[in-house]
Amino acid sequence: MLSKNKIKWIRSLEHKKFRKETGCFLAEGNKLVADMLPYFECEFLLSESSWLATQGDIRTKEHVIAEKGDIARASLLRNPQNVLAVFKQPDYILDTEMLKTKLSLVLNGIQDPGNLGTIIRLADWFGIETIICSPDTADIYNPKTMQATMGALARVRTHYLNLPDFFKNMEEAGNSAFPIYGTFLEGENPYQKDLSPTGLIVMGNEGNGISSEIESFITQKIHIPSYPPQSETSESLNVAVATAIICAEFRRQHSENGKAAF
Amino acid sequence: MLSKNKIKWIRSLEHKKFRKETGCFLAEGNKLVADMLPYFECEFLLSESSWLATQGDIRTKEHVIAEKGDIARASLLRNPQNVLAVFKQPDYILDTEMLKTKLSLVLNGIQDPGNLGTIIRLADWFGIETIICSPDTADIYNPKTMQATMGALARVRTHYLNLPDFFKNMEEAGNSAFPIYGTFLEGENPYQKDLSPTGLIVMGNEGNGISSEIESFITQKIHIPSYPPQSETSESLNVAVATAIICAEFRRQHSENGKAAF
Numbered sequence: 001m002l003s004k005n006k007i008k009w010i011r012s013l014e015h016k017k018f019r020k021e022t023g024c025f026l027a028e029g030n031k032l033v034a035d036m037l038p039y040f041e042c043e044f045l046l047s048e049s050s051w052l053a054t055q056g057d058i059r060t061k062e063h064v065i066a067e068k069g070d071i072a073r074a075s076l077l078r079n080p081q082n083v084l085a086v087f088k089q090p091d092y093i094l095d096t097e098m099l100k101t102k103l104s105l106v107l108n109g110i111q112d113p114g115n116l117g118t119i120i121r122l123a124d125w126f127g128i129e130t131i132i133c134s135p136d137t138a139d140i141y142n143p144k145t146m147q148a149t150m151g152a153l154a155r156v157r158t159h160y161l162n163l164p165d166f167f168k169n170m171e172e173a174g175n176s177a178f179p180i181y182g183t184f185l186e187g188e189n190p191y192q193k194d195l196s197p198t199g200l201i202v203m204g205n206e207g208n209g210i211s212s213e214i215e216s217f218i219t220q221k222i223h224i225p226s227y228p229p230q231s232e233t234s235e236s237l238n239v240a241v242a243t244a245i246i247c248a249e250f251r252r253q254h255s256e257n258g259k260a261a262f
Numbered sequence: 263m264l265s266k267n268k269i270k271w272i273r274s275l276e277h278k279k280f281r282k283e284t285g286c287f288l289a290e291g292n293k294l295v296a297d298m299l300p301y302f303e304c305e306f307l308l309s310e311s312s313w314l315a316t317q318g319d320i321r322t323k324e325h326v327i328a329e330k331g332d333i334a335r336a337s338l339l340r341n342p343q344n345v346l347a348v349f350k351q352p353d354y355i356l357d358t359e360m361l362k363t364k365l366s367l368v369l370n371g372i373q374d375p376g377n378l379g380t381i382i383r384l385a386d387w388f389g390i391e392t393i394i395c396s397p398d399t400a401d402i403y404n405p406k407t408m409q410a411t412m413g414a415l416a417r418v419r420t421h422y423l424n425l426p427d428f429f430k431n432m433e434e435a436g437n438s439a440f441p442i443y444g445t446f447l448e449g450e451n452p453y454q455k456d457l458s459p460t461g462l463i464v465m466g467n468e469g470n471g472i473s474s475e476i477e478s479f480i481t482q483k484i485h486i487p488s489y490p491p492q493s494e495t496s497e498s499l500n501v502a503v504a505t506a507i508i509c510a511e512f513r514r515q516h517s518e519n520g521k522a523a524f
Contacts, residue, residue: 114376122503124496127489152496191514227389227513234386234414237506241384244503245510251489252453 002046002070010046010074010086016139023089025141029081030054035151040087046071047083060085076143089141092157094130096173103198103250104130106180108163108214109205110239113138117148118240119203124152126247131158132166132200134214167217180219182210183242187223190249197254203243222246264308264332272308272336272348278401285351287403291343292316297413302349308333309345322347338405351403354419356392358435365460365512366392368442370425370476371467372501375400379410380502381465386414388509393420394428394462396476429479442481444472445504449485452511459516465505484508 012018013026024043027036030051036042042060049065052058072080105128110116116138123131138145140158149156170178179199202218204210210218224245226233237245274280275288286305289298292313304322311327314320334342367390372378378400385393400407402420411418432440441461464480466472472480486507488495499507 118500118503121496122499125486125488125499127493127495148500150496150498155495191517224387224510225517226387227517229517231389232417233389234383234412236412237384237387238380238410238502240500241380241502241506244499244506248486248507248510255453255487255489255491 002064002066002074006044006064007074010044010084011076013086013141014076014143016142019089019139019141024086025089025146026076026084026086026143027146028075028077028084028143029147030083032147032149032151033083033085035154036085036087039154040090042085042087044086045083046074046085051082077147092159094132094159094161096170099130099170099200100178101198102130103128103196104132104200105243105247106132106134106163106166106200106202107137108134108202108210109136109208110203111136111138111206112239113142113144114148115206115238115240116140116142117145117150119243120145120149120156120158121152122240122244122247124156126251128247129156131156132163133158133160134163135160163214164217167214178219180217181222181246182215182218182220183223183246184210184215184218184221185223187221189225190222190246191225193220193222195250195253197250201243201246201250203239206239264326264328264336268306268326269336272306272346273338275348275403276338276405278404281351281401281403286348287351287408288338288346288348288405289408290337290339290346290405291409292345294409294411294413295345295347297416298347298349301416302352304347304349306348307345308336308347313344339409354421356394356421356423358432361392361432361462362440363460364392365390365458366394366462367505367509368394368396368425368428368462368464369399370396370464370472371470372399372465373468375404375406376410377468377500377502378402378404379407379412381505382407382411382418382420383414384502384506384509386418388513390509391418393418394425395420395422396425397422425476426479429476440481442479443484443508444477444480444482445485445508446472446477446480446483447485449483451487452484452508453487455482455484457512457515459512463505463508463512465501468501 010026013024019025027033037058045060045063046066048068071084075084105123179196180202181199182202202210224242272288275286281287289295299320307322307325308328310330333346337346367385441458442464443461444464464472486504
């Protein structure tokens with residue numbers, strides 16, 4: 001039975017305030033819910049009976065079978081799906097030692113929830129397991145972010161940290177030789193550089209780029225070249241698009257197949 | 263003076279039906295409007311007086327100076343800006359001869375207006391001047407698309423065409439040797455191929471990829487490799503992100519600076 005209170009609770013997860021109070025988040029749709037179920041603690045599952053028939057074992061504290069119309073009343077989507085789930089937000093501890101051996105992303109004030117979700121999805125594609133977000137970056141548990149991740153949060157861990165403190169801690173921990181890449185208009189062409197297989201890639205805010213406070217920590221400035229080089233073009237690329245092009249190039253340079261043709 | 267009817271007319275441009283009837287579209291915000299003004303016929307401009315003071319010559323059929331609150335009533339944005347403009351949709355004629363000498367994009371059922379706008383913006387970055395869209399692709403004049411283009415429509419021309427007819431016409435015009443690239447799971451690694459400096463890159467629908475009807479026209483199947491190659495990852499990339507990575511690689515292979523390090 002789906003009570004009015006339950007509907008209200010589910011819908012309240014649209015707002016960061018309630019997500020913080022409850023420590024929960026909402027995921028909707030067959031693919032997303034099925035991808036998340038094995039990795040996150042499920043508090044509440046709402047589905048049509050037909051959905052259930054397609055699933056194996058499901059671990060959830062509570063499960064309500066409902067008609068399409070009931071799910072639609074609880075849903076935040078324009079086109080409600082046949083399943084939605086409320087999960088517990090996990091607590092991750094950042095392993096700074098591990099960071100030294102990996103390529104990771106740092107997000108400096110990404111504002112659009114869709115951009116953030118798209119970045120998490122592509123990070124997963126390129127085997128990036130850790131994303132450090134400044135406190136003013138959009139919330140990964142925003143339903144719009146969640147939908148854009150397409151389930152990638154099962155493999156990508158995010159941490160919200162004060163970035164200057166984080167960079168200082170990294171330096172003090174003897175990581176001063178650790179490369180920190182960032183995109184700037186005056187940056188070098190990444191296709192002409194030997195990019196490191198480990199390090200941090202900092203991506204900045206949609207309108208303002210990397211903040212001046214964070215710029216001082218960047219050790220390698222790069223810039224994606226437009227084509228043809230001198231002609232008039234857009235001022236910039238969408239931040240998820242820029243992140244994708246840069247991650248693809250970091251991985252190409254260090255994959256056996258990537259260099260074969262050159 | 264901003265009449266109620268004018269507000270209604272502006273807001274109606276949210277809907278494709280009215281955009282089609284009027285042959286107009288809406289653009290909002292300082293950057294977008296300023297980028298579009300030199301290239302598109304302006305029917306109506308609505309701005310604060312402070313905005314006007316920052317501009318040079320403006321060509322528009324009608325110009326109304328208004329207070330912020332009035333602009334907000336006409337705006338479709340959550341955060342209304344200090345200017346909006348209604349432009350006439352241009353009529354472009356597709357030059358198929360020119361297509362033979364360029365790299366162009368074909369969109370096969372891109373549904374999300376934001377993805378479409380992001381693709382137009384990145385096409386501009388990579389010097390792609392022509393985009394052919396299937397009739398079921400989102401409308402470029404959708405306000406959400408328009409906002410995501412960031413003004414790139416000034417340099418990128420789009421054409422809505424029946425794709426099978428278009429491909430057949432290209433073949434009949436003696437372009438049978440013309441490469442038509444498309445992304446498929448079983449495609450080749452583009453980093454291991456010599457990519458052509460001219461041709462078409464077909465990108466498919468967000469959920470279903472390239473349709474089977476269109477697949478028969480594809481001459482070169484490619485697939486962006488994930489990293490590391492064998493590990494579990496997201497099933498796919500966002501379509502704008504995939505378009506970006508592919509366009510970046512086509513351009514890298516044919517830019518003087520791109521190969522330097524290899």
